[in-house]
Amino acid sequence: MSRRLACLVLALSAAAGATAGEQEIELGLENFYYRTDETLFNRGNILGLDRGEDLLRGTLRLKRSLGAARLVVSGFVERRLGGGDATETTLRQAYLQYGWGEGLTLRVGKQRIGWGSGFAWNPTSRIEPPKNSLNTSLEQQGAVAARMDLIPVTWAGLVLVAARSEVDRGDLPFETPRARRRTGALRARFLLADTDLALVFSGGKNQRTLVGFDLARDVGALSLHAEGAFYKGAELPPSRDGQTFFRLAAGLLHARGDDSFTLEYFFNGEGYSDASAAAFFSRLEAAFRLAPEAYLAAVGTAYAGGLGLRRHYAQGSWTRGSAGGKWTLSGRGTVGLSDGGIALTPGVVYAPRGNVTLHGEAVLLLGSKESEYGHSPLRGALSARVKVLF
Amino acid sequence: MSSVFFALLLAATPPPDADEILRRAQAVVLGETAGYTLRMTVTRPGKAERVVEIKGFKKGDDLGLIRYTAPPKERGTAYLRKGDNTWLFLPSAEKVVRVGPKQNFGGGDFSNGDIFRLSLTRDYTATLAGEETLLSQACWRLELKARDRSVAYDRVVYWVRSDGTYYPVKADYYTLSGRRLKWLTLSEVGRLGDRSRPTLLTMESALEVGAKTLLRFLTIDDKAKPDDRLFTPSALERGE
Numbered sequence: 123m124s125r126r127l128a129c130l131v132l133a134l135s136a137a138a139g140a141t142a143g144e145q146e147i148e149l150g151l152e153n154f155y156y157r158t159d160e161t162l163f164n165r166g167n168i169l170g171l172d173r174g175e176d177l178l179r180g181t182l183r184l185k186r187s188l189g190a191a192r193l194v195v196s197g198f199v200e201r202r203l204g205g206g207d208a209t210e211t212t213l214r215q216a217y218l219q220y221g222w223g224e225g226l227t228l229r230v231g232k233q234r235i236g237w238g239s240g241f242a243w244n245p246t247s248r249i250e251p252p253k254n255s256l257n258t259s260l261e262q263q264g265a266v267a268a269r270m271d272l273i274p275v276t277w278a279g280l281v282l283v284a285a286r287s288e289v290d291r292g293d294l295p296f297e298t299p300r301a302r303r304r305t306g307a308l309r310a311r312f313l314l315a316d317t318d319l320a321l322v323f324s325g326g327k328n329q330r331t332l333v334g335f336d337l338a339r340d341v342g343a344l345s346l347h348a349e350g351a352f353y354k355g356a357e358l359p360p361s362r363d364g365q366t367f368f369r370l371a372a373g374l375l376h377a378r379g380d381d382s383f384t385l386e387y388f389f390n391g392e393g394y395s396d397a398s399a400a401a402f403f404s405r406l407e408a409a410f411r412l413a414p415e416a417y418l419a420a421v422g423t424a425y426a427g428g429l430g431l432r433r434h435y436a437q438g439s440w441t442r443g444s445a446g447g448k449w450t451l452s453g454r455g456t457v458g459l460s461d462g463g464i465a466l467t468p469g470v471v472y473a474p475r476g477n478v479t480l481h482g483e484a485v486l487l488l489g490s491k492e493s494e495y496g497h498s499p500l501r502g503a504l505s506a507r508v509k510v511l512f
Numbered sequence: 513m514s515s516v517f518f519a520l521l522l523a524a525t526p527p528p529d530a531d532e533i534l535r536r537a538q539a540v541v542l543g544e545t546a547g548y549t550l551r552m553t554v555t556r557p558g559k560a561e562r563v564v565e566i567k568g569f570k571k572g573d574d575l576g577l578i579r580y581t582a583p584p585k586e587r588g589t590a591y592l593r594k595g596d597n598t599w600l601f602l603p604s605a606e607k608v609v610r611v612g613p614k615q616n617f618g619g620g621d622f623s624n625g626d627i628f629r630l631s632l633t634r635d636y637t638a639t640l641a642g643e644e645t646l647l648s649q650a651c652w653r654l655e656l657k658a659r660d661r662s663v664a665y666d667r668v669v670y671w672v673r674s675d676g677t678y679y680p681v682k683a684d685y686y687t688l689s690g691r692r693l694k695w696l697t698l699s700e701v702g703r704l705g706d707r708s709r710p711t712l713l714t715m716e717s718a719l720e721v722g723a724k725t726l727l728r729f730l731t732i733d734d735k736a737k738p739d740d741r742l743f744t745p746s747a748l749e750r751g752e
Binding site: 146187192219221223224225227234235236239241258259261271273275276279281311313316318338339340342343344345347375376377379380443444445446447448473475476477478479509511512 | 552554560562563564580582583584585586587589594595597598604605606607608609610611612619620739740741742743744745746749750751752
């Protein structure tokens, strides 16, 4: 976190604390334990991982509202215990929001954008770091951005974002290459014939320009969504500059009583075919022998690429819980349909009191050892989080 | 003498037609436009009660918005209803997702439709089926039949006080197969906001003995004038 930004956040927090208004404070403790191994993505343990890696975090979130203004600050101090011990401070969000009536809202600072209807994958988003599709419940870092929401009429709205972000996948016990992006993005939203429709344009520095769409509507007891994007040139190597690619995340949500179910399919048009994946993997092996730096950069593709190396993925989830309830159970399964990799993420949340929650989750990697997930140096994970709200 | 006269007059006056009774009864708890806070208590046999507090707005028959205000872990979760569409805002994910209208609201015995779609007049055709005494109140008994199959219940039997207050007293909800699914009791008439009205709504399930959900209105602002643009997914996403 830059010193200037930290000073600004502290000044804003102090200013907010000095005024009347509604305030929420959340304190938390998070621990991520990873079981690791030497795999294709970690030849010779080049990432320097212990067999067991721990990330221990203390988290803080502050939200203060005063009339139409709102300040949100959240972040954590992390101690890595394992192959390399290190302490880091990370700001997840720090923004100010102000609304002029219902028609115009401006939000400035580091913030989550929530761009797109996809549950696990958001093909239209180039603004923020991608979600961890194996565990979408993890709190993500935002992007430093100015966002304007304009609602001129009830059936149409416009969202404009100018953002600067470092795209990497968080919550990992090793560094991944960070693509620094400057993004300008526009989302025109409509509600037409009981259908949510959004048209998206996004472009900027260090990224492909895309045009996309987002659709959602209810059909019977199902809520359906489809989020797609077209762009020229690949994000995964090789760059294939003249080629147009398409990505699509389409899925459904069904809720019945305390249970809700989701299913989502992701088509990654630039993802590797079996032959291309085999070539990529063999290039990795060669790079490890000849040029470890190039190897590390290429391995980072699997993480910084963000949306996956292969073409077809699916995710299903089940959640049982209700408002005010003590227990929430969940199960999530992500399947690499192209290569047979499987990740299961069971979870439980216990709320002994209305302001205390305890989260426990695991990630189990199953399926083909030759798959993208099979090559991951992280062979399994456990996470425990405690949150207390005031 | 005068009370006898008025009693005779009331007896001699034909009751309003069923649609008019229904229309007036529907406006008793919440008028055309309102802001309100309420406490929802969900009771399940053998389980601890679940209590959440809610702040809400309604405008006409089509627009409804509610946000959880307590307990703290639920704070910020919000539902928006616009016509036949329902969206849910999850603050932890900063995401708005669509959810079906027939889903149980907050895991209780009210459906999203019960909470937001307050217009029985639009969704049902009403006939006056008689007069009865129910819960010590003289009532009109209305038979409501769904105009189409998009609504949650095929048939509703609805009791409305016939003493001139038009306070709804009870509603029985039936499925297409004729089975009573649940019933709603409106009680604890008291002054809230500008006028008196039932302040406690209790929905009981016929599917699980002892299961019930209470909605207790804490405040009602009949003068609230929310902007239509408050009832949009974009506004929902902005949070509170």
